[in-house]
Amino acid sequence: MKIANKNSRGRFLLPFVLLSAAALSLAPFAGSVACPAFDLAIASRSASASAAGLLAADKGKFRISANGQPVGTEEFEIRPNGDHWIAQGTTDLKAAQGPATRVTSRLSLQPDGTPISYNWSTEGAKKASADISFQGNVATIVLHVEGAKPFTQQFTFTSPQVVILDNNAYHQYEILARLYDREKKGAQMFSVLVPQEVTPGSVTVDSLGESSSGSAKFEELRVRTADLEVDLYLDSNRRLMRLVAPASNAEVVRE
Numbered sequence: 001m002k003i004a005n006k007n008s009r010g011r012f013l014l015p016f017v018l019l020s021a022a023a024l025s026l027a028p029f030a031g032s033v034a035c036p037a038f039d040l041a042i043a044s045r046s047a048s049a050s051a052a053g054l055l056a057a058d059k060g061k062f063r064i065s066a067n068g069q070p071v072g073t074e075e076f077e078i079r080p081n082g083d084h085w086i087a088q089g090t091t092d093l094k095a096a097q098g099p100a101t102r103v104t105s106r107l108s109l110q111p112d113g114t115p116i117s118y119n120w121s122t123e124g125a126k127k128a129s130a131d132i133s134f135q136g137n138v139a140t141i142v143l144h145v146e147g148a149k150p151f152t153q154q155f156t157f158t159s160p161q162v163v164i165l166d167n168n169a170y171h172q173y174e175i176l177a178r179l180y181d182r183e184k185k186g187a188q189m190f191s192v193l194v195p196q197e198v199t200p201g202s203v204t205v206d207s208l209g210e211s212s213s214g215s216a217k218f219e220e221l222r223v224r225t226a227d228l229e230v231d232l233y234l235d236s237n238r239r240l241m242r243l244v245a246p247a248s249n250a251e252v253v254r255e
Contacts, residue, residue, distance in 0.1 A: 054113050054178050055085050058239050061255045062170055064093070066248070071095065074252070076171035084116060085109040087175060091168040099125050103168040103196075113179050114160050115139075120169075120195055132195055136160055139193060155200050157191050165203070167196040170252045174240035177221055177232050180205050201225070218242070 059077040063070060076089035088106040101124035108116040114134075121129035127146040132139055137160050141153045163176050180188060187206040194201070208220040211233065218233040218241060233242040243252040 055080075055109065055111060055175065056178065056238065058171075058174065060171075060239075062243075062252045063255055064091075064170070064250075064252050066250045068249070069096075072168075074168070074170055076169075078171065078174065081108075083111075085111065087171060089169050089171050091170075093168065101125075105166055105169045105172075107164055107172070107175075109175070112161070113163070113175060115162055115164055118164055118166075118195060120166060122196070128196075130195055132193075134160065134162070137162075141195065141198060143198065153198055155193065157200070159191065161191070163190045163192045163203075164195065165192045166194055170243055171240065173223070173230070173232055173243055174234075174238075176203075176205065176223065177234055177240060178238055180207070180221060182207070 055078065057079050059079070060075075062074040062076070064072040064074065072091060072093035074089050074091040076087070078085065078087045080086075086106065086108055089104070091103040093101045093103070101122060103120065103122050105118070105120040107118045110116060115132075116134060118132040118134075119130065121127070128144060130141055130143045132141045134140075137157045139155045139157065139162065141155075143151045143153065145151075163172075163179065165172050165176065176190065179190065185207060187204050189202055189204050192201055192203050193199070203223050203225055206222050206224075208222055208231070211218050211220045213233075216235075218235060219238070221232040221234065223230045223232060228245065228247060231244045231246070232240060233244075235241050239254075241254045244250070
């Protein structure tokens with residue numbers, strides 16, 4: 001069951017997917033694409049903030065549910081690795097009908113959140129994987145789909161600071177939340193890439209202030225496009241504790 005993708009009119013939707021597609025079509029991906037110029041909030045960060053680094057180590061497990069029913073889990077870790085950072089996760093999903101799906105991802109980042117490389121793989125009804133390298137503002141994707149020849153696609157962004165928000169990799173929303181400039185406040189737009197969909201786009205992040213659940217208090221951020229909204233709930237250390245897509249009745253909660 002897909003919650004987000006490109007819709008029939010080609011608009012970019014949030015990459016919130018509970019089951020991977022059984023097959024990937026290569027036809028729409030021919031050629032090299034220059035992405036539209038997005039107003040990147042993170043491009044104007046101060047040099048001191050970038051030097052200090054925006055990321056923080058975290059490790060945990062999320063429970064994933066749709067329509068109130070459990071559909072899977074994600075285990076993840078975000079950690080420093082020498083002079084850069086690694087964010088990796090494994091998501092196991094099982095629908096009421098159909099085979100189980102496993103999605104793995106590994107993202108290498110600069111301390112300011114700029115991507116260096118990314119790879120993902122899926123195992124289920126059909127196997128697929130991809131390796132992505134970032135050189136300046138150009139992302140090069142080499143896609144491998146079971147039963148097809150490898151395929152290469154390039155995207156050119158207006159800045160090297162691109163946020164990876166991939167299907168079924170919910171820990172990546174925590175990285176997006178850390179990139180939100182709380183000193184600047186207000187709505188901030190980010191260029192994003194959804195690697196499993198081979199789709200660039202943009203999202204807007206805005207602060208909704210503090211929310212509470214019982215005795216627990218959270219910082220709430222809203223991530224939106226023209227078609228969908230996702231609410232992020234962060235603890236005092238800015239760890240992602242809960243993610244909700246109200247229109248899809250889907251929820252991701254930290255164990």
